[in-house]
Amino acid sequence: MISTKRYLKRHLSDIRTVRIIVASLLGLMVVADIVLVALADKDFPSFSYVVRDYRHKMIWFTFLFGGLVSKIFYNRIATEKESEVTGLIAFFSMVLLLFVIGRQLESPPTLLLQVLLLVCGGILAYRAWPQYQIRPRKIREGK
Structure with a gap:
């Protein structure tokens, strides 16, 4: 059996990678929402409007x-x-x-x-x- 400390040390780079991916996806979603809000006059729905309305x-x-x-x-x-x-x-x-x-x-x-x-x-x-x-x-x- 592997101890918790050894397991975390072994997979520390994987944990960092997952956190970076999740943070990047969140940032990409915010940027996409800003772009969609800017295009709102052309009838593009955005995440903000969907969340606001529903x-x-x-x-x-x-x-x-x-x-x-x-x-x-x-x-x-x-x-x-x-x-x-x-x-x-x-x-x-x-x-x-x-x-x-x-x-x-x-x-x-x-x-x-x-x-x-x-x-x-x-x-x-x-x-x-x-x-x-x-x-x-x-x-x-x-x-």
Whole structure:
């Protein structure tokens, strides 16, 4: 079995690469949105307009985005359990609940509520959906 420190040291470049790719995709999405907003008079839809017009139906997406950002950049490693299925079920049950609630909303939520959903998604993913690892068994000497 490989210890956690050795595993992280071995895959440090992979972790950096994933973070750079995610940050680059986010930057590319912002640039594409700016270009689409500039072309708005020519009937090009942009991400901003879609989110603005349908944000009351997309509160689940805000929560999901907060949770996935937390899972990628602020992942917590726990060794008490052997599976991360229970946290995954809890997180996606909340996403499903917000999806159902969002379909019933008529008015868009305030900016404060959206930020609160984003932060709560991150906190739930951090606390309830950590990356579980099995502790390596201690090998007795002489056996």
